[in-house]
Amino acid sequence: MFRRSPAGLGRVALLALAYLTVTTFVGVVHAAGGFAGPERGSVDLRFRVRGPQPPDPRILIVAVDDRTVAAVDRMPPIPRGLYARALDRLHAGGARLIVVDVQFSGAGPSPADDDALVAAITRNGPVVLMAPDFRGPAEGVPAGRSGTAGAVLAAAGVDPDPDGVLRTMMYQQVNLPTIPVRAARMLAGDRRDDGFTANHALIDFRGGPGTFPTVSLIDLLEGDIPPSRIAGSIVLVGVTAPSQKDVFLTAASPVPLSGVEIHANALHTLLHGVPLRPVPPAADLALLLIAAALPLLAAARWPAPRVLITMVPVLAVLLGAVQFAFTRGRVLAPVPALAALLTATAAAVAIDALVERRRRHALEVALRDFVRPADADFFLSYRHDQSSFAAGAIRRELVLRFGEHSVFMDTARLSAGQQWPKQISEAIRGCSVMLVLIGPHWAQARFPDGGRRLDDPGDWVRREVAAGLRQPETVVVPVLLDGAAMPAGELLPDDVAALGTRQAFALSGDRLGPDVDDLIQAVQRVRRAAQPQTTGCGRADR
Numbered sequence: 001m002f003r004r005s006p007a008g009l010g011r012v013a014l015l016a017l018a019y020l021t022v023t024t025f026v027g028v029v030h031a032a033g034g035f036a037g038p039e040r041g042s043v044d045l046r047f048r049v050r051g052p053q054p055p056d057p058r059i060l061i062v063a064v065d066d067r068t069v070a071a072v073d074r075m076p077p078i079p080r081g082l083y084a085r086a087l088d089r090l091h092a093g094g095a096r097l098i099v100v101d102v103q104f105s106g107a108g109p110s111p112a113d114d115d116a117l118v119a120a121i122t123r124n125g126p127v128v129l130m131a132p133d134f135r136g137p138a139e140g141v142p143a144g145r146s147g148t149a150g151a152v153l154a155a156a157g158v159d160p161d162p163d164g165v166l167r168t169m170m171y172q173q174v175n176l177p178t179i180p181v182r183a184a185r186m187l188a189g190d191r192r193d194d195g196f197t198a199n200h201a202l203i204d205f206r207g208g209p210g211t212f213p214t215v216s217l218i219d220l221l222e223g224d225i226p227p228s229r230i231a232g233s234i235v236l237v238g239v240t241a242p243s244q245k246d247v248f249l250t251a252a253s254p255v256p257l258s259g260v261e262i263h264a265n266a267l268h269t270l271l272h273g274v275p276l277r278p279v280p281p282a283a284d285l286a287l288l289l290i291a292a293a294l295p296l297l298a299a300a301r302w303p304a305p306r307v308l309i310t311m312v313p314v315l316a317v318l319l320g321a322v323q324f325a326f327t328r329g330r331v332l333a334p335v336p337a338l339a340a341l342l343t344a345t346a347a348a349v350a351i352d353a354l355v356e357r358r359r360r361h362a363l364e365v366a367l368r369d370f371v372r373p374a375d376a377d378f379f380l381s382y383r384h385d386q387s388s389f390a391a392g393a394i395r396r397e398l399v400l401r402f403g404e405h406s407v408f409m410d411t412a413r414l415s416a417g418q419q420w421p422k423q424i425s426e427a428i429r430g431c432s433v434m435l436v437l438i439g440p441h442w443a444q445a446r447f448p449d450g451g452r453r454l455d456d457p458g459d460w461v462r463r464e465v466a467a468g469l470r471q472p473e474t475v476v477v478p479v480l481l482d483g484a485a486m487p488a489g490e491l492l493p494d495d496v497a498a499l500g501t502r503q504a505f506a507l508s509g510d511r512l513g514p515d516v517d518d519l520i521q522a523v524q525r526v527r528r529a530a531q532p533q534t535t536g537c538g539r540a541d542r
Contacts, residue, residue, distance in 0.1 A: 052207030093230030125150015195274025208253030
């Protein structure tokens with residue numbers, strides 16, 4: 001059950017306000033894109049945690065790798081005639097579909113190679129070819145020629161996120177479908193609503209470089225690749241040599257992937273129905289609301305330390321659920337939920353501290369007039385018409401060190417309507433240190449009729465000092481102000497005569513703070529001497 005005390009009700013109201021504040025703030029930041037960067041990074045982390053996955057065995061990469069470039073023994077691009085020979089070998093080997101991620105726009109350096117490439121595409125088509133896709137007239141593909149039989153054009157465009165990491169594929173670049181989309185439509189039919197949102201879909205990366213089966217183009221040209229390796233395969237021909245700089249950072253690996261490997265991952269994604277799909281916004285919102293509610297609900301029942309301990313497994317469960325959903329193809333937005341959880345936890349701890357402080361203050365107020373903490377209070381005895389200013393200054397110094405309720409000064413502690421004789425008597429009984437402030441005329445203060453106040457048994461200063469001296473556990477210290485001297489014993493009435501036997505402490509007028517520190521140390525020494533088994537005089541030992 002929730003706490004029902006007044007402080008508990010205040011806690012519930014504060015927790016409800018915190019919930020509204022946290023969810024509104026985090027929701028607005030999320031809607032404004034404030035978590036976009038961390039959210040993208042969380043997708044990368046989920047790929048790394050999931051690790052490499054089996055690629056589609058039907059997809060085969062024929063790589064223009066470093067071995068091929070070295071074997072051709074000329075600066076890239078390699079002759080187009082070599083691609084023509086590769087198309088013939090792939091077609092003869094029984095490739096199901098050939099995709100070439102190589103730039104063939106415009107005429108090449110060798111007309112004979114251009115003719116060979118066009119002829120090979122015609123007899124081995126359909127062949128998906130990368131083509132520039134931008135507004136305005138474009139050079140013909142392949143080899144500056146448009147309308148080549150067997151050539152199926154597709155855009156090679158990729159669209160990295162603002163942090164430079166590629167996570168999604170495009171459906172089309174400008175006018176042309178992208179290479180993986182064109183290939184998937186040829187293999188499995190037109191699937192326009194296959195997971196694309198705003199022209200983009202998450203690529204279900206299978207792993208880093210080398211994940212998909214790969215053979216070298218030079219091995220294919222030299223006949224070292226058996227037809228059985230090619231038969232029925234979807235073959236993607238492209239450059240993997242790092243020297244060609246056709247590489248991109250991706251969510252799957254800190255090592256860049258070549259363009260042809262990215263197309264292989266994207267094609268795998270499309271052929272398998274785009275397995276990774278963001279959940280509806282309502283699901284992300286529900287996760288945020290639940291994450292914000294958990295620590296605040298816990299704080300309604302438990303104190304802050306237990307809330308913090310409880311939120312550790314809650315955090316683990318949240319992260320585990322996000323990762324589990326990812327492995328099942330559902331991409332949650334965990335960063336707003338994490339922000340809500342952490343912010344709400346901090347709010348719960350702060351509210352607990354605030355309510356606890358209020359509760360303690362209320363308890364102190366309620367008990368202030370009934371219970372006095374032992375060995376804690378200082379009592380200031382002084383004549384109002386002589387030492388009020390000094391008493392106030394000493395009180396402020398003591399309050400700074402020991403707290404508001406550790407010092408009793410009548411004008412500061414008594415409220416209108418209180419029975420001050422009773423309150424002063426109780427304060428004297430509860431104090432552990434009485435400071436008797438003695439000015440130059442303390443003993444000679446007189447009534448209007450000329451009688452000496454100290455001779456009157458009803459004089460409150462005399463009564464205060466006498467009461468303090470009657471308490472053996474109370475340290476009574478004469479504090480001399482403004483150069484005053486300790487009154488001679490014969491000037492003191494019998495009930496306060498013992499004051500003359502107490503070592504006085506003289507306060508200078510120009511160093512009150514250090515003097516008060518010295519006074520406190522003197523009191524500590526007196527108490528240790530009187531009670532060696534104790535550690536000091538209450539709060540003055542702090």
